[in-house]
Amino acid sequence: METQAALEQSEILDGTLFHIQINRCQYIDSFPEKVANVFKENMNGHLVNDFKEIRDDLSEIETNFFKINKKRINEEEFYRTLYERITKRARRA
Structure with missing residues (x-):
């Protein structure tokens, strides 16, 4: 999936923290930072890898x-919806 601009690490972290908050x-632990690092490492310039990768x-x-949050959120669903949020933000950047 192509995006118009790569996001900064802080923008990805902000999106992750927001996603945690709305859920x-x-x-x-340092979960938000670890998630932001994975997204940043998987963004190649203007390309965002497919969610499956x-x-x-x-x-x-x-x-x-x-x-901790097993009654609130499913791991697969959390990551999939976060991926959608991050890629949508990247397209607008």
Whole structure:
């Protein structure tokens, strides 16, 4: 999927924190930063990889986030909707 501009690390982190907030989730570790790093590493210039490629990297993140929020959010759904949010933001940038 092509985007018009690559996002800065801080923009990805802001989007991740916002996504956590609107899903009413809690976190105690560096989960948002780890997620932002995965997205940034997977963005190649103006290209954002397909969710299927990013999903594997995201699922490797060591975190208690999904244990803490298991009644609120499903891991696959959380990452998929975050991917949609980040790529939408990248297209507008």
